[in-house]
Amino acid sequence: MADRALPPPGVPGMTIADVDTPALLLDLDAFEHNLDTLDRSLAGRSIRVRPHAKSHKCPDIARIQLQRGAVGVCCQKVSEAEALADAGIGDIMISNEVIGATKLARLAALAMCARVSVLADAAEGIDALQLAARTVGAHIDVLVEIDVGAGRCGAQPGAAAATLAQHIADQPNLHFRGIHAYHGGAQHLRTPAEREQAIAAATALVTTTLDALAHIGLAAEIVTGAGTGTYLLEASGSVYNEIQPGSYVFMDADYGRNLDAGGAPLRTFRHSLFVLTTVMSRPTASRAVVDAGLKAHSIDSGLPLVADLPGARYSRASDEHGVIELDAGQALPLGTKIRLIPGHCDPTVNLHDWLVCVRKGIVEAVWPVAGRGAFY
Amino acid sequence: MADRALPPPGVPGMTIADVDTPALLLDLDAFEHNLDTLDRSLAGRSIRVRPHAKSHKCPDIARIQLQRGAVGVCCQKVSEAEALADAGIGDIMISNEVIGATKLARLAALAMCARVSVLADAAEGIDALQLAARTVGAHIDVLVEIDVGAGRCGAQPGAAAATLAQHIADQPNLHFRGIHAYHGGAQHLRTPAEREQAIAAATALVTTTLDALAHIGLAAEIVTGAGTGTYLLEASGSVYNEIQPGSYVFMDADYGRNLDAGGAPLRTFRHSLFVLTTVMSRPTASRAVVDAGLKAHSIDSGLPLVADLPGARYSRASDEHGVIELDAGQALPLGTKIRLIPGHCDPTVNLHDWLVCVRKGIVEAVWPVAGRGAFY
DSSP states (O other): OOSOOOOOSOOTTOBGGGSOSSEEEEEHHHHHHHHHHHHHHHTTOOOEEOOBTTTTOOHHHHHHHHHTTOOOEEESSHHHHHHHHHTTOOEEEEEEEOOSHHHHHHHHHHHTTSEEEEEEOSHHHHHHHHHHHHHHTOOEEEEEEBOSSSOSSOBOTTHHHHHHHHHHHTOTTEEEEEEEOOOGGGTTOSSHHHHHHHHHHHHHHHHHHHHHHHHTTOOOSEEEEOOTTTHHHHHHSSSOOEEOOOGGGTOOTTGGGOBOTTSSBOOSSOOOEEEEEEEEEEEETTEEEESOOTTTSOOTTOOOEESSOTTOEEEEEOSSOEEEEOOTTOOOOTTOEEEEEOSOHHHHHTTOSEEEEEETTEEEEEEEOTTTTOOO | OOSOOOOOSOOTTOBGGGSOSSEEEEEHHHHHHHHHHHHHHHTTOOOEEOOBTTTTOOHHHHHHHHHTTOOOEEESSHHHHHHHHHTTOOEEEEEEEOOSHHHHHHHHHHHTTSEEEEEEOSHHHHHHHHHHHHHHTOOEEEEEEBOSSSOSSOBOTTHHHHHHHHHHHTOTTEEEEEEEOOOGGGTTOSSHHHHHHHHHHHHHHHHHHHHHHHHTTOOOSEEEEOOTTTHHHHHHSSSOOEEOOOGGGTOOTTGGGOBOTTSSBOOSSOOOEEEEEEEEEEEETTEEEESOOTTTSOOTTOOOEESSOTTOEEEEEOSSOEEEEOOTTOOOOTTOEEEEEOSOHHHHHTTOSEEEEEETTEEEEEEEOTTTTOOO
């Protein structure tokens, strides 16, 4: 908000029952379990971890990730990187193209005070990066993004990508650092076989690109990609040397639908992120209305799940309301606070100014979502 | 954000091409057309207008609505009402139940410095309101919400609602003011016949409730409801005496699918709200990627439409990207700024800190979305 920050919905020492709603809760035990699980799953592998901060937008979480050995963080936008750099995070990859004079000027300024890398997928974008860097005397690390199946941004793998790498290498204020090969579409493929197939195909396209680079005498120091759904696949191969999972710290209802080899929901990571909401109306025996709707969680990947209340189903969201269908006779008195598991963690976090960190029912800390709304 | 407000994406005098993206644009000509259209459509009718501020969350817009004769505004949350009251808006109906001690204490405090009304649909809620009001010596106006078909909050119409009204009237610190009978579900029924039928049914339930009130010697000073999709129906009857349209100032892609009697899209109001976005990647001849995804507009009611570019289709949103499919050979160079018509205005506005007001391509003002994130 422009002039007036909203107060945090809770303060340390409070019980969950006293936290105002809607509030974004972080269950610290589950969060730490997720951090431990990622670390354990990568033990003995020589892979660098650069977690994606677009999921949490929170310097406190970024610092914990760095303390555990992350080489830096990823961001998606310049303003998001600024919010983290302001809080002392010193090595940030903007895993995205940056287009537009205003953004580029800010990026170049940021590169003067933090280690910043950025992606490019077009010669015109590289020229604009060079101009912005030269203007302030900055030096910026640049990776070529290739499209390995996500069908979003990215140059064609192989020779086209190598040509762009050469163009970067030719710029006096830019350094060619490597290849960005993130397969977003693979993260939510439901079966392990589908995910393996997608990452195998992505890896083949990276290899083609590395060969094309070698052909013109260039090497990719960094080959990065991977998200929470596939990171073990990239980490297990010999092509990627950096991974950037983000959602693993939180999980969400959509990630919870990914399956293991036996066809059961994958439970590698636990749900640590919840939207706390209050029952604000009990119009009928089977309907409860809660105070968390579209402005408190994002339904782009499906409706939230109701935690702790078997049989209860969040069936409809409007701006500020959620309708919960109950089993006949299920008790849920007016004023009760319940937890929702959001459908999609990233855009849900972006709706909140504060992350209320709880352990065993007590608020332990309140962390600002410093990058909330930082989409420039 | 907690510590650090994002700067506005543009400043007065700038051309649209220089506004940073994503940005929320308000086309002032279309906005004023919409204000005029509402006024004209109600000329000669003795209906009070209390526009809903949950759509815009913007004191500048609320002030313009009041200058044009609105009797006050509606809000959906206490913190949203606080943001508007802080900016000098003096008569606010919280068209929602308020449950929870923290919120009630704030509501009672707000009622000491602004005229505030609120809804109730349960005796327990009324008791809690009375306690909070008595604690600080406040007096609060209360309306009984009845469910007229939306299937969300609200008491049963008729005797049950009248019993609640009596319970309000019995409280020393509360005043029974009337009946809140908003039919949310009717707003987006596509044909005029469906909307008429829904509001006729709602009106009958209001009448039943007014009869039940009369039976116990109570009168509803205010009978309020209606949104942008149906307000002329409520305003044309003799039962409602106050209406609360919100989206009419902006419109959105979903409202744009409502039809007129001839089966053509209703064009009473114009699209005044846009998300400005930059083409940040042109990976193929038929695909453009823009920098406005799920964190810049809400897709709960469908994907946004691309304005000004016939044939172009926003086909997929991820957190910070939108994929636009183009007709073969359609030119859309890297760096071009284009306008999207958001799927749903209210939750889209809530993602932005600033409303960039433009007229004929030039920024005329930048208004803070003071109630952004105010969901407590």
